[in-house]
Amino acid sequence: MPSSADHDVRPASPLRVGDSVLDVVGQTPLVRLQRYCGDCTPTAYAKLESMNPSGSMKDRAAIRMIEEAETTYSLEPGSTVIVATSGNMGLAMAMVCAVKGFRLICVVDPKISPATEQCLRLYGTTIVKIYQRDSTGGYHLTRLERVAALQAEYPDAVYIDQYDSPANVAAHTASTGPEILEALGGHVTAVVLCVGTGGSSMGVARFFRKHSPATEIWLVDEYGSLALPGNPGPADRYLNGMGTSIAPANYDPPTFAQFVDHVVYVQAAEAIQAAVAVARSEGLLIGGTGGAVLHVLRDIAASRYAAGDTIVGVLPDHGSRYSDTQFNKEWLSVRGIDVPELFSDHASEISP
């Protein structure tokens, strides 16, 4: 039996001391999923990207993209940056812009979670919300039209396109990938990642192809996303941050198959059910896209691997961000997403 002292809150390694919040981005922990993946043959880990300071893995890419733009466009305090975002990149950029003294304009759509929108306001971000769906049923193309209009209105502003950005990909090749391989002593059998702009997945995939080529890369997307080659076509999507209504250049279709071994499409209900299950088994609060990763990791990928193998899921953000959306009874019911376990609180079993 471990004594209670074994779980005292103390750093596993020396604490980092930063000159600004930007110095403490990354180096996120991995947690073994012994309970959620109790029946899995391989050993499974989750990388908790919610431990980044603005709450998601987007911090890594935001720093790199803004620093690149500083060099390319000679940004200086007072300069204006424009980004189109589902939410997390907006928060990450707002964090970087706060430190550097830049003004930020975020073009968002109605799928943004109210908590994220409120935090963007807290950062002083200018929020431009578009409501019109594009020809694919998503919002991305309408967001881009609004970006073009803003660029005409603010000719000195710099638009950072996270969908076509070697810096977005490179941030994860330089940090997320190496962190996983190093933390697990160089033995990683498979990594499961989300599909969005392609920054995190292709960045990690590129790192592993070079430094651990046998590691299999699994990408998880929501049905209805048009991000990847061979996608099943447009449909309504509900997992904020996952999927796109365009094919981001970051996936580089001609070389995509060299880096990615498996692609799996999921339904929102499966993803949210997995997020509920991991909260109740491991105590981990994660967003729906992390749930999608864990659904694929445990229910599809794990059976392909043997005892002694190690599989890792990269979980983009924290579940608290979605208390009014993906984990809200009314929100789910309006969209016809069935997650009965979310509302089984065992209240009837407790005597008054």
Ligand SMILES: Cc1ncc(COP(=O)(O)O)c(C=O)c1O
């Ligand atoms: C919650 C969440 N999951 C997944 C993704 C996809 O990540 P990427 O854009 O690196 O492909 C994002 C991106 O915005 C996100 O916010």
